[in-house]
Amino acid sequence: MKVIVNRPGVTLNSGEADVWVWAPKAKKAAIQLLPSNHELPLTKAQYGYWHIKTTELKDGALYKIILDDKDPLPDPASVYQPEGVHGPSAAVDLNAFEWTDNTWNNVDLPSYLLYELHTGTFSPNGDFAGIESKLDYLVSLGITAIEIMPVAQFPGKRNWGYDGVFPYAVQNSYGGPKALQHLVNACHQKGLAVVLDVVYNHLGPEGNYFNEYGPYFTDKYNTPWGNAVNFDDAGSDAVRHYFIESVLMWFRDFHIDALRMDAVHAIKDFSPNHILAEIKAKVDELMTATGKRHYLIVECDLNDVRFINPLDKAGFGIDSQWIDEFHHALRITAGGEQTGYYSDFNGIADLAKSYNDAYVYDGQYSPHRDKRFGIKATDNTGEQFIVFSQNHDQVGNRMLGERSSELFSTEMQKLMAGAVLTAPYLPMLFMGEEYSEPNRFMYFVSHTDPELAEAVRKGRKEEFAAFHAQGEAPDPMAEDTFDNSKLQWNLIAQQPHQTMLAYYQSLIALRKSLPVLHQTSRKGLHAEANEEQQTLLLHRNYHMQEAIIMMNFSSNTQSVTLPAGATQWHLQFNSAGTAWQNKPSNTPAQSGGTIVNLQPESFIIYINE
Structure with a gap:
């Protein structure tokens, strides 16, 4: 296939617009300039592409695409939809922004300490400027990378982002592309990396005009969202090019540091060169050309190291992946309900296995899946896994x-934080957990199609059948559902939230300052669970430093024995210490020689130099 230098859509450069549209079945194509309705005919090129270079399309100009004299359509590669998913596209000069981050070159991956946030509910403003106003707070917390949930244009103003229908466009209600560039630049000035969540496994239903252009989807495979994105069927070359250029655009034109790719197990590609491997190869080429580092992160439900193994070892070369199994085991250990997909997890023994082996299921039988599942991740390093x-x-x-703040006691919340932040993996927080935000984070959308809105309501109800949940699900279309999901920033100055925030700050600072906790090597690591006591001992070694993290998930004080050499163990952190208590009656754990009395729902970190 002919290599196209510029990405699909409109690229502005030195006053000239370079326009590429893929519409292989069209007999004619044109750009319609708005509001004049003046049409610029496109010239047919190879492989179903249409092309024009013109000076008539300026920065900020509105336009649509006309195929075969039919109704005008938005550009599927639009970078901005100022009037929403059904409105005209806007040409944007992505090269016009004056970056001041020339010396920035990303945080080392093992030093990533991630903070996932949703733009619309993170701040009162619900936009990129609102995130920017809280960057000093995130730095003081100890965060090194913010992970922004998807910003690709979706219907209306309220959405998690996974219903996006313009993978290149930045949500208008968040501020659009130039505001995102401004935010990324500001993050880099503060020393924060930016991870952007992107969705390449499906596209949302409302405002989805892709079928009008070409075979972006294939009926060869089915996904939870319908026909799969066409990565290996007829016409797939252009579809692959479309998504590869999206990846490169975020890195090159928005200076994004890493992409988190949603549910890649739903990407169906049986071609010899998997789309993820091709994306990785193209990102490597970009990094060689620019000297900048970028990472690829995936959400993957397959427990298959092929995704994270390097290209030269027949892998797809992805840098890191979310590891839900650590979360599932931790939640059951903490006392969470054992329903739905949680039914596969038996608590503290599985949590110890996740520390030791990354994957809980690495070849054994899974009752929930009714099959043997997973493969061992023996040779994969800690930074290749993200836990939460x-x-x-x-x-x-x-x-x-409901958040953990509603489901678990304060002490258990602190213990769960300790389990994450002492792991040999990359830790991730979800916005607000660091001060025990009580507001729920609910599912919300703002579809304009009444039938679609009702289908979403119905789907939510059906989704919880396996969980045997009681009551009615909140209406995802209601504005109150969205408003009641916003963070309450006034709480960080009030108790008990102020103490919880200080607790997280201290624990994060300790992880960053102690080499044995900061490094992500899985060598010298061993986790051992005592199911009767509900305690877990996590041993970590690094050079001359050894740590033991003693966790008590039970509601009773437990006596735990320190390893040999107890006289050399020095207490570094105690989640039941007086500094973190709002109840003066709680006392720190006491050590009697080699015996430690571990308080209920608490953990202790000892260091042996």
Whole structure:
């Protein structure tokens, strides 16, 4: 296939617009300039592309695409939809922004400490400027990378982002592309990396005009969202090019540091060169050309190291992946309900296995899946896995959207944070957990199609059948559902939230300052569970430093024995310490020689130099 230098859509450069449209079945194509309705005919090129170079399309100009004299359509590669998914596209000069981050070159991946946030509910403004206003707060917390849920244009103003229908366009209600560039630049000035969540496994239903252009989808495979994106069927060369150029655009034109690709297990591609491997190869080429580092992160439900193994070892070369199994085991250990996909997890023994082996299921039989599942990840390093005690999925996909702050005691919340932040993997927080935000994070949309809105309501109800949830799911279309999911920033100055925030700050600072906790090597690591006591001992070694993290998930004080050499163990952190208590009656754990009395729902970190 002919290599196209510029990405699909409109690229502005030195006052000239370079326009590429893929419409292989069209007999004629044109750009319609708005509001004049003046049409610029496109010239047919190879492989179904249409092309024009023109000076009539300026920065900010509105336009649509006309195929075979039919109704005008938005550009599927639009970078801005100022009037929403059904409105005209806008040409944007992405090269016009004056970047001041020339010396920035991304945070080392092992040093990523991620903070997942949703733009619309993170701040009162619900936009990129609102995120920017909180960057100093995130830096003081100890975060090194913010992970922004999808910003691709979706219907209306309220959406998680996974219903986006313009993978190149930046949501208008968040501020559009130039505001995103401004945010990324500001993050880099503060020393923060930016991870953007992108969705390449499906496209949303409302405003989806892709079928009008060409075979972007294939009926060879089915996904939870319908026909799969066409990555290996007839016409797939152009579809692959479309998504590869989207990846490169975020890195090159928006200076995004890493992409988190949603549910890549739903990407169906049986071609010899998997689309993820091709994306990785193209990103490597970009990094060689620019000297800048970028990472690729995936959400993957397959426990298959092929995704994260390097290209030269027959892998897809992805840098890191979310590991839901750590979360599932942790939640069951903490006392969460063992329903739905949680039914596969038996608590503290599985949590210890996740520390030791990354994947809980690495070849054994899975009752929930009714098959043997997974493969061992023996040779994969810690930074290739991202762990968390909650995220947008695990909170918002509950029927009522309850956070850990509502489901678990304060002490258990602190213990869960300790389990994540002492792991040899990359830790991720979900916005607000660091001060125990009580507002729920619920599922919300703002579809304009009444039938579609009702289908979403019905789908939410059906989704919870396996969980046997009680009551009615909040109406995802209601504006109150969205408003009640916003963070309450006034709480960080009030108790007990102020103490919880200080707790997270101290624990994060300790992880960053102690080499044995900061490094992500899985060598010298061993986790051992005592199911009767509900305690877990996590040993970590690094050069001359050794750590033991003693966790008690039970509601009773447990006596735990320190390893040999107890006289050399020095207490570094105690989640039951007086500094973190709002109840003066709680006392720190006491050590009697080699015996430690571990308080209920608490953990202790000892260091042996």
